[in-house]
Amino acid sequence: MTAGPWSYASWAALARLLLVPVLLAICAPSLSAAADEQSDAVKLVETVRQAAIVLGHGGPAESQLRSISAAFDGRGIAQAVLGTYWRRASADDRASVVDALLYAIAHRLAERLERTQDKTFTVLGTKALANGDIL
Numbered sequence: 001m002t003a004g005p006w007s008y009a010s011w012a013a014l015a016r017l018l019l020v021p022v023l024l025a026i027c028a029p030s031l032s033a034a035a036d037e038q039s040d041a042v043k044l045v046e047t048v049r050q051a052a053i054v055l056g057h058g059g060p061a062e063s064q065l066r067s068i069s070a071a072f073d074g075r076g077i078a079q080a081v082l083g084t085y086w087r088r089a090s091a092d093d094r095a096s097v098v099d100a101l102l103y104a105i106a107h108r109l110a111e112r113l114e115r116t117q118d119k120t121f122t123v124l125g126t127k128a129l130a131n132g133d134i135l
Helices: 008-034 037-058 063-069 074-082 091-116
Strands: none
Touching: 008 037, 037 063, 063 091, 074 091
16 A cells, blocks of 8 residues: 555445445446356355355454455445546556545445344245356
8 A cells, every 4th residue: 555645444335335325326336247146146146145144243353354355346445435546546546546446335334234134035036137147
């Protein structure tokens, strides 16, 4: 990470601020793109939920963060958040933004989903889109 006008904490704060609109705009397509078949889509959602619950309870953070982060298009989210600034950012700054966004997403999911561990969680179904993506 390079020393610049934006610290890691600044990027994380920006990520938290923009998390909901960005997730609404990008999350579902990236999740569907990662799933080739309906069963893979269901497994992906369940894996993210379990990883978030384990992370929220102080489980091994590194592997849980990787599991959650793999479900999101960090680069795509970062490009959407930064807009034209993405092209001007150095490779190190881009990597820092992606890391900060995925870190914020993973921890926010863990915080929210931790409260669902004692609840029944079932994916009721999937929907195939015209382009072949599965939601």
